[in-house]
Amino acid sequence: MSHxxxxxxxxxxxxxxxxxxxxxxxxxxxxSVDDGKSTLIGRLLYDSKMLYEDHLAQLESESKVHGTTxxxxxxxxxxxxxxxxxxxxxxxxxxxxxxxTAKRKFIIADTPGHxxxxxxxxxxxxxxxxxxxxxxxxxxxxxQTKRHSFIVSLLGIRHVVVTINKMDLVGYSxxxxxxxxAEYKEFVxxxxxxxxxxxxxxxxxxxxxxxxSSNMPWYRGSTLxxxxxxxxxxxxxxxxxxxxxxxxxxxxxxxxxxxxxxxxSGIVRQGDEIMVLPSKRTSxxxxxxxxxxxxSEAFCPQSVTLVLEDEVDCSRGDMIVRPGNVPRVGNSxxxxxxxxxxxxxxxxxxxxxKHTSQTVAGQIDSLRYRVxxxxxxxxxxxxxxxxxxxxxxxxxxxxxxxxxxxxxxxTGAFIIIDRxxxxxxxxGMISDRDAARQRIAAWEAEEKIGSxxxxxxDVSPAERTARFGQQPATVLLTGLTGTGKSTISRAVxxxxxxxxxxxTVLDGELMRRxxxxxxxxSTEDRSENLRRSAHIAKLFNDSGLICLAAFVAPSQSxxxxxxxxxxxxxxxxxxxTADEATRKSRDTKGHYADAEKGKLPNxxxxxxxxxxxxxxxxxxxxxxxxxxxxxxxxxxxxxTKGIIR
Amino acid sequence: xNSYNLTHLKQLEAESIHIIREVAAEFKKPVxxxxxxxxxxxxxxxxxxxxxxAKPPFPFMHIxxxxxxxxxxxxxxxxxxxxxxxxxxxxxxxEGLKLGIDPFENSDKHTEVMKTDSxxxxxxRYGFDAAFGGARRDEEKSRAKERVxxxxxxxxxxxxxxxxxxxxxxxxxxVNPGESIRVFPLSNWTELDVWQYIYLEKIPLPDLYxxxxxxxxTRNGVLIHPNxxxxxxxxxxxIEHKMVRFxxxxxxxxxxxxxSNATTVPEIxxxxxxxxxxERQGRVIDKDGGGAGMELKKIQGxx
Numbered sequence: 001m002s003h004x005x006x007x008x009x010x011x012x013x014x015x016x017x018x019x020x021x022x023x024x025x026x027x028x029x030x031x032s033v034d035d036g037k038s039t040l041i042g043r044l045l046y047d048s049k050m051l052y053e054d055h056l057a058q059l060e061s062e063s064k065v066h067g068t069t070x071x072x073x074x075x076x077x078x079x080x081x082x083x084x085x086x087x088x089x090x091x092x093x094x095x096x097x098x099x100x101t102a103k104r105k106f107i108i109a110d111t112p113g114h115x116x117x118x119x120x121x122x123x124x125x126x127x128x129x130x131x132x133x134x135x136x137x138x139x140x141x142x143x144q145t146k147r148h149s150f151i152v153s154l155l156g157i158r159h160v161v162v163t164i165n166k167m168d169l170v171g172y173s174x175x176x177x178x179x180x181x182a183e184y185k186e187f188v189x190x191x192x193x194x195x196x197x198x199x200x201x202x203x204x205x206x207x208x209x210x211x212x213s214s215n216m217p218w219y220r221g222s223t224l225x226x227x228x229x230x231x232x233x234x235x236x237x238x239x240x241x242x243x244x245x246x247x248x249x250x251x252x253x254x255x256x257x258x259x260x261x262x263x264x265s266g267i268v269r270q271g272d273e274i275m276v277l278p279s280k281r282t283s284x285x286x287x288x289x290x291x292x293x294x295x296s297e298a299f300c301p302q303s304v305t306l307v308l309e310d311e312v313d314c315s316r317g318d319m320i321v322r323p324g325n326v327p328r329v330g331n332s333x334x335x336x337x338x339x340x341x342x343x344x345x346x347x348x349x350x351x352x353x354k355h356t357s358q359t360v361a362g363q364i365d366s367l368r369y370r371v372x373x374x375x376x377x378x379x380x381x382x383x384x385x386x387x388x389x390x391x392x393x394x395x396x397x398x399x400x401x402x403x404x405x406x407x408x409x410x411t412g413a414f415i416i417i418d419r420x421x422x423x424x425x426x427x428g429m430i431s432d433r434d435a436a437r438q439r440i441a442a443w444e445a446e447e448k449i450g451s452x453x454x455x456x457x458d459v460s461p462a463e464r465t466a467r468f469g470q471q472p473a474t475v476l477l478t479g480l481t482g483t484g485k486s487t488i489s490r491a492v493x494x495x496x497x498x499x500x501x502x503x504t505v506l507d508g509e510l511m512r513r514x515x516x517x518x519x520x521x522s523t524e525d526r527s528e529n530l531r532r533s534a535h536i537a538k539l540f541n542d543s544g545l546i547c548l549a550a551f552v553a554p555s556q557s558x559x560x561x562x563x564x565x566x567x568x569x570x571x572x573x574x575x576x577t578a579d580e581a582t583r584k585s586r587d588t589k590g591h592y593a594d595a596e597k598g599k600l601p602n603x604x605x606x607x608x609x610x611x612x613x614x615x616x617x618x619x620x621x622x623x624x625x626x627x628x629x630x631x632x633x634x635x636x637x638x639x640t641k642g643i644i645r
Numbered sequence: 646x647n648s649y650n651l652t653h654l655k656q657l658e659a660e661s662i663h664i665i666r667e668v669a670a671e672f673k674k675p676v677x678x679x680x681x682x683x684x685x686x687x688x689x690x691x692x693x694x695x696x697x698x699a700k701p702p703f704p705f706m707h708i709x710x711x712x713x714x715x716x717x718x719x720x721x722x723x724x725x726x727x728x729x730x731x732x733x734x735x736x737x738x739x740e741g742l743k744l745g746i747d748p749f750e751n752s753d754k755h756t757e758v759m760k761t762d763s764x765x766x767x768x769x770r771y772g773f774d775a776a777f778g779g780a781r782r783d784e785e786k787s788r789a790k791e792r793v794x795x796x797x798x799x800x801x802x803x804x805x806x807x808x809x810x811x812x813x814x815x816x817x818x819x820v821n822p823g824e825s826i827r828v829f830p831l832s833n834w835t836e837l838d839v840w841q842y843i844y845l846e847k848i849p850l851p852d853l854y855x856x857x858x859x860x861x862x863t864r865n866g867v868l869i870h871p872n873x874x875x876x877x878x879x880x881x882x883x884i885e886h887k888m889v890r891f892x893x894x895x896x897x898x899x900x901x902x903x904x905s906n907a908t909t910v911p912e913i914x915x916x917x918x919x920x921x922x923x924e925r926q927g928r929v930i931d932k933d934g935g936g937a938g939m940e941l942k943k944i945q946g947x948x
Contacts, residue, residue, distance in 0.1 A: 012915040016841060024653035093808070095789040096782045098835045105653040107833060110789075119810055126812035234650055247663070248670045252699035260695075262663040262814070267649065291697040299649045303662035303695070316670050340810045354815050357670070415815045422819035424809040 005102060022100060025233060028109045028124040028157070030148035031134025036165045040134065040203040041110055044210070044225065045099055094124045103229040118151060118373060118387035122338045122427060125155035126413070129233045132224075133162045137170045137200070141183045147373045149184075153191040154336060154389070154429065156409050158236055161197045161227060167216060168202040174218040190376060192406075195231075199224050237300055241403065242266030242274075243327060243411050244320040245356035250305055258289055258305035259314050264356065264410035266322075268306070269297040275323040276314045277401045282323055283310040300410075317358040319401040319411075327403045327411055331362070331396040335405075335428040336371075337416070338389050345384040345426060347392075347601075353428075355400045355414035362396030366522045367601065380521060382601040384426075391431070393524065405429035457542075464544030468502045471643045472541040474566045475634065478553040478613060479576030480605040481591055482583030484622040484630065485550035488576065491631035492548055499635075501644055504540055506533055508551035521602050527558045534565040541570055546643065554604040556611045572641070574634060575616035578623035617641075654842055658691065661830040663814055664793060665695040668775050668828050669702050671818040675775040675828075678764070679705040679725065679733070681717040682894040683850055684779030684831055687839050689725065690848050691830060692777075704732040706767065706776075710759035711737060712748055712896035714872055720851040734771070738763035748898040749876075755896070765801045768825060775818070775826045783835045793832045799823035840917065844910040854913065856890040856905040867901035892917075 007015035031037040097108040109124030111117065125131065131152040135145055152160060162184055170176045181198045188196065199208055200219050207213035210225040222230070243264040250258035268274070272285045287307040288295040298304045306320065314320070321327065339345050347364050370381035370390040384390045405412030416426035465471060475492075477485040489505050496503040511533055512519065519525040530553055540547040553559050563571045583605075584592050595606035604610040618637045620630040638644050651659065668675050677692060679685050692701040707721060726733045741758040748755035768776060782788050792808050794816045809817050820826060831839070843850065861868045862882050868889060869876075876898070878884070889902035890913070907913045 008915055008918045012911045015918075016844065016911060016914065019837070019841060020652060020654060020845065022653050023650060024656050093790045093805075096833065097789065098783045098833075100835075100837075105835075105838075123810045123812050127814075237649075239649055248666045250696060250699050256698060258698075260666055262659060289697065291694040301656065301659055302651070303659040303666070305697070352819070354817065357667075410813065413813045413815065415812055415817065417817055417819055422817070422821065424811075424817045427810070427812045 018102065019100070022103065022105045023233075024105050024107065025130065025228060025231070026107045026109065026128045027130040027132060027228065028111060028121070028128040028152070029132045029134065030111065030121060030152065031132075031144075031165075035134040035136045036203045037110075037134050040132075040163070040165065040201070040209065041097060041108060043203050043206050044108075045097060094120045101225065101229055106228065118147070118338065118389070119340045121148065121151050122155060122340075125152055125157055126427070128155075128157050129236060130159040130161065130228070130231060131157045133160060135162060135164050135180060135184070137164050137166045137176055137180065140180050141187060143374045145184070146187055146376070149188055149191055149193065150371075150373055150376060151389075153193050154338075156405060156429070158193075159195045159197075159231055159233065160193050161199060161224065163199050163201045163203075163224060165201045165203050167200045167207070167213075168205060172200075172202075172213075172215045174216075177219075197221075197227065199227065238265035238408050239267055239299060240265070241325050241327070241408065242268050242272075242320075242322050243401075243403070243408065244268065244304070244306065245358075245401075245411070246314055246316055246318045246320065247357045249315055256307070257311075258307050259320065260303070260305045261320075261357065262303045263298060263300040265300050265408050266325075267297060267299040268304075268320075270294075273323055274306075274308070274320050275326065276312050277319045277321060277326065277329060278399060279313060279318075281310075281312045283308040283312045285309075317356075319356065321401075327401045327408075329399050329401050331399045332365075332394065333402065334368070334391065334393050334431040335414070336389060336431065337364070337384065337392050337426050337428045339384040339386055339426050341418070341423055341425040342386050343418070343425070344386075345390075347383070350419060351425065352417040352419055353394070353396055353400075353414050354417060355402065356411060358400055359417070360396045360398050360400060361419070362394060365393045365395050366524075367392050368520055368522045368525070378520075380600060380602070382598045382607070392428075393522070394428070402430050404432040406432055461544070468544045469645070470501050470544075470546060471570070472544050472546060473570045473572060473638070473641070473643045474537040474541055474547045474549055475572045475574055475638070476553060476559065476562065477548065477550045477574045477576050478559065479578075480583055480610055481552065481603075482586040483576035483578045484586070484627065485552075485576050487627055488620065488622065488630045488634070489548040489550040491627050492634050495631055495635050496546060496638075496644070499644065501546060502544065503546040503548065506537055506540075506547055506549040506551075508533070508549075508553075523555070523602065523608070526552070526602075527555065530558050530562055531565070534562040537562075538566050541566060546638075552604055552610070554608065554610040556614060559613065572617040572637070573613050573615075574618045574620060574637075575613045576630075577619060577621050582623040654838060654845070657834055657838060658694070658842070660814070660833065661688075661691045662695040664816070664828060664830040665692055665701075665777070667816055667818070668777065668826075669696070671816075672775040672826070674771070674773050675703040675777070676734070676768075676771065676773040677701065677703060677705045677777040678779075679707045679721070680779065680894070681707065681713070681721050681851060682779070683839055683843060683854060684781065686848050686850055687834070687842055688777060688779045688830060689729070689731075690842075690846060693729070700729070700731060704734050706734040706736060706771075706773075708760055708764050708767065709735050709737045710748075710755070710763070710896050711742065712755070712759070712872075712875075712898060714851075714853055714870075714894065714897045714900075716851050716853050717894055720849075724849055734767075736763060736767040738766065748896055752899050756899070759896075768801065769823075773825060774820055775828055777828045777830060779831055780829050781831050781834050781836070781839070791829065791832065793829055794818065795827040795829065796820070797825050797827060801825070803827075836917065837914065840910065840914045844914065851894065853891045853894055855909070856888050856907050858886050859889050859902065860884045861887050861889055861902055868903070870897060870900075870902050872897040 005015055029037050095110045097110055099106050109128055111120045111124040133148050164177055164180050177200045200216055201208045203209055208223045212223055244261045245264055246259050246261050248260040250260050270285050270288055274285055275282045285306055286309045288298050289305040289307055347366055350361055350363050353360050353362050367381060368391045369378040370388055371378055373389055403411045412430045414428045415424050418425045477489050479485055486507050493503050493505050515532055516529045519529050537547045537549055594600040595603035602608045620633055622630055725731050738759055746755045746758055780788055782791060792811045796809055797803055859870050861870050862884055887904055888906055890905045891900060891902055905916055907916045
């Protein structure tokens with residue numbers, strides 16, 4: 001409420017007309033009580049005359065009991081809500097505050113900054129257009145600043161104002177301000193925050209909040225309030241991709257059938273050709289019906305009712321789109337998930353996924369990695385605990401119509417509901433690249449583009465065989481960790497080299513440090529690791545070399561695909577085995593111990609399946625054979641196959 | 646591209662319609678709690694818009710304490726029931742009535758029995774799994790953290806420590822039998838928004854909101870407008886006639902009038918913006934139990 005306007009007393013109708021035209025800006029404030037966050041919000045409300053006298057009187061009496069300012073008016077108490085929290089002196093949930101100025105109406109999502117409340121920040125950020133990130137000028141960029149910035153970027157907030165508060169306590173130093181800005185920019189370059197601003201504040205005294213500060217003449221930018229009033233958010237919405245998730249079918253009588261929903265993105269006009277998903281039936285928009293009369297067009301985020309030209313089947317959960325611009329349709333995708341509840345996320349468990357107006361059962365197939373919100377490091381993890389964030393692959397029991405969250409904050413978002421407790425346990429944002437599908441597609445695309453054809457070369461295979469005195473071949477040494485694959489492949493390499501043969505080794509672990517540095521240990525990533533390595537092995541073979549490939553390669557179907565890429569006539573599988581005690585005794589990195597403790601998911605032999613080769617060309621039991629014996633066995637095998645003489 | 650911007654009121658309207666439709670689609674048996682006040686009037690209007698040209702596909706329910714202003718009851722029957730033709734359930738706690746609690750003597754008990762208990766028993770009796778209420782987050786501090794979909798256990802209790810997180814516009818409507826959700830489509834509206842919307846959309850309201858010469862008695866600093874012969878003057882009290890109106894409507898013994906000359910909606914807004922006390926100040930019930938009074942009432946099941 002803009003109590004300041006002179007128009008209220010002079011000309012209320014003119015004031016109402018002005019107020020009616022205001023835009024809405026939603027923002028979130030990130031920081032802890034120590035950064036002066038509650039003080040800042042208290043200031044915004046107080047300085048924009050949003051506090052009534054009785055509230056103020058109540059606050060003044062409460063300042064004496066709960067305040068941290070020695071009995072003087074404590075603006076922080078404005079925003080504290082529930083009794084239990086007030087007594088603890090901390091805010092523990094998302095609170096919404098409202099104020100308006102002559103230019104805009106604002107909704108503040110006030111969320112706490114403590115580590116355990118990632119959940120609340122994600123909640124507040126999900127609907128925000130802008131984020132205010134508070135930094136205490138004395139402390140600079142802290143771990144929590146990084147955490148807040150990461151969550152803001154994850155939830156797709158495009159506009160960020162970094163307010164460097166308590167400038168009074170650092171002598172209003174421009175140098176300190178510049179230093180913090182530089183430090184923040186350095187960190188934030190890894191995140192997707194397209195619109196970044198910095199403002200120096202002393203919120204307790206109201207400096208640069210609403211009124212400019214005379215203590216910081218070196219700062220010539222706008223005050224926080226004038227920035228909030230003027231930042232342009234109009235282009236944030238997606239007006240290109242028309243998506244109308246059907247919420248409700250309105251059928252008061254046989255003559256009227258209206259499809260109701262909130263436009264998630266884009267624009268629709270009367271007469272437009274549309275398509276209904278999943279049926280793919282097309283029709284045209286006959287009417288856009290509202291209580292205030294038919295409209296010729298409608299756009300996001302309006303709530304509308306469409307009447308179509310034809311009798312097309314369409315019910316809740318369906319989506320109306322344009323035939324030339326359709327979302328992805330499918331039941332498996334990758335998403336970043338924020339876990340919201342104390343019971344950990346369990347891969348493979350069935351949950352309910354609410355996405356637009358559809359609620360579908362499904363499961364989280366695998367957790368690719370967990371993100372450390374403080375360092376942004378990606379770590380393998382078996383599950384997600386409360387307030388943890390991870391990248392997951394998801395499979396639903398029926399298809400949904402979705403876009404990536406980055407492109408569309410409505411059709412790219414979902415919540416996860418526990419089927420038994422009905423609690424909202426997670427929130428997800430669908431990824432741009434849906435890695436699992438792309439990887440499978442990569443194997444399949446090869447067949448189409450003929451990448452497995454022999455490369456044309458003026459040097460014939462026969463010439464190469466004559467030169468090197470050998471047939472090219474790839475020997476895959478597969479087996480669990482600790483079965484000696486790498487060691488034996490090196491020993492074979494030595495033996496062959498000493499016999500004058502041209503040979504090389506491809507080691508799965510070394511591949512991951514170079515070509516495959518972007519891959520993890522999920523089933524899909526292991527598969528991709530082998531696909532790429534198979535192509536490298538094929539190149540070696542095409543050049544006439546013998547390739548020894550040491551990989552865990554736990555999946556039979558993936559090994560079969562490798563055989564197809566390399567060429568079945570020159571691909572051999574050696575299964576390396578060893579008893580469990582031997583394997584563990586060789587495991588210097590402690591992988592087995594970690595996997596058994598549940599710290600290492602997707603570890604073949606413990607937390608994932610190892611499919612032993614159905615028909616290996618050779619088995620070497622490295623538990624009973626020495627390295628030399630094993631290597632010699634492989635060399636003898638190559639001789640019997642005519643690869644070498 | 647600027648023409649594709651919505652004003653804040655149009656945006657709030659769209660969001661509220663989304664919420665109302667979501668409830669109609671996802672719940673088995675929703676009900677709209679109708680209190681006859683201005684927030685209920687806006688909620689009614691939004692429900693009409695959400696399902697136009699059909700009528701709202703759920704009944705309205707009024708918890709009648711038998712102490713509502715007569716003008717409220719007249720308005721309810723003539724507008725909602727007759728003019729709009731909406732199915733209206735009126736619930737009076739007959740058991741509570743027998744206790745004969747005098748709201749003048751014991752306002753707390755009266756509200757608990759005739760309003761809170763009555764609401765809870767009727768929700769259980771009809772088996773409603775969702776109930777719309779007109780509460781706004783800007784009304785009172787404890788409401789600032791309220792969800793749009795507020796989960797209640799089978800005893801209709803609200804647990805402030807155990808609310809479902811609410812992200813985007815994806816509302817979790819899953820409940821087990823006996824449990825329910827209170828839904829607040831006006832959560833993000835402010836008092837000014839409500840009034841402005843009433844003005845723009847010409848939404849009908851009971852006359853009590855407009856200033857008129859009315860008989861009033863000053864009791865404990867509050868201007869009481871005697872509505873029927875259950876009111877008895879106490880020694881030293883006299884009935885005066887003053888230009889007054891009501892900022893909120895409730896039980897007449899508990900609802901203070903304010904002196905005012907505002908006879909149109911813009912004048913009400915003008916007065917509201919120029920005065921410096923908040924809306925619920927006129928109500929006696931919020932002050933029971935100190936600063937956190939409303940919070941306690943909510944945990945008990947009052948809105």
